Structures are given as C-alpha cells and as structure tokens.
C-alpha cells in the first residue's frame with residue numbers, strides 16, 4: 001500500500017481531530033498498540049509488499065478478503081468469539097444499527113468514547129491473530145515435513161486460544 005493510500009485510509013477510518021487520546025488510563029502497552037493500529041503501522045497482510053496486492057487476503061477465514069484493519073475488527077470469523085466477550089460486545093452496540101458507508105462505520109467504531117476497552121480489544125485481536133498464524137504456520141511446517149502437503153481437502157483452521165485469557169485484564 002502506497003504512502004498516499006495509507007494516508008487516505010487513516011483519514012477515512014481513524015482520524016478524529018476532536019479526540020484527544022493522550023490522557024487515557026488504559027495500560028501504556030495497550031495504548032501504544034492502539035496508536036500503531038490507527039496509524040496503519042502493523043504487520044497485517046495488506047501491508048506486506050512482497051505479496052501481490054490482490055493476494056494479500058486473510059488466511060484465517062473463508063471470505064478471501066484483503067486482511068486489513070476493517071476485516072479484523074468487523075468481518076473475520078476467526079475473531080468472532082472476541083466480539084462477544086461482554087466487555088467488548090458493548091463496543092459494537094454503538095455501530096449495530098449503523099447505516100452508512102463502511103469507512104464511516106469504522107471511523108465511528110475507532111473513535112468511540114470508550115477508548116480504554118477499545119484498546120484492550122485491539123490488543124487481544126492482534127494477540128489472537130499472532131497465535132492463530134503461529135499455529136497455522138506450525139501446521140504447514142508439519143505437513144511439509146511429513147509430505148502431507150497434498151492433502152488439500154482438509155482446509156486447516158487452527159483451534160482458538162482459550163477464552164479465559166481475555167477476561168483477566
């Protein structure tokens with residue numbers, strides 16, 4: 001994604017000049033991660049320039065969509081269980097009846113008042129992504145080493161990390 005395209009995305013999805021996000025009580029690490037997420041500074045596949053633009057899709061679900069922030073937050077089935085954890089479920093209530101373009105929906109979601117819980121949601125979203133990708137690649141390696149890579153029929157979806165992990169912070 002070019003710098004210009006990233007800037008357009010930042011303005012459409014994340015920027016809200018009315019919000020001052022510097023004085024929140026969430027753990028510093030959560031806030032740093034939220035800032036990076038907002039600034040399009042993550043390892044999501046949409047930013048992996050070694051991959052052809054059309055191929056930068058999510059490998060953790062069946063939707064074959066580009067893996068970007070919006071896909072993670074709203075659409076990817078791999079994170080469905082996070083969206084229904086009670087303290088994060090309410091983050092989605094705000095936009096449950098949202099009737100407008102996706103970019104405006106994303107912007108409302110990312111700039112809602114409850115930035116503390118939003119930061120912990122994004123933190124766990126990225127953590128779950130990493131855990132699932134690690135399992136995915138581990139499984140791929142196993143398949144290669146056992147010469148099983150031609151078993152294309154069993155499409156692998158890693159199991160989910162335990163949900164108790166997400167209720168503790």
Ligand SMILES: [Zn+2]
Pocket residue numbers: 058059060061062063071075076077078
């Ligand atoms: Zn997905």
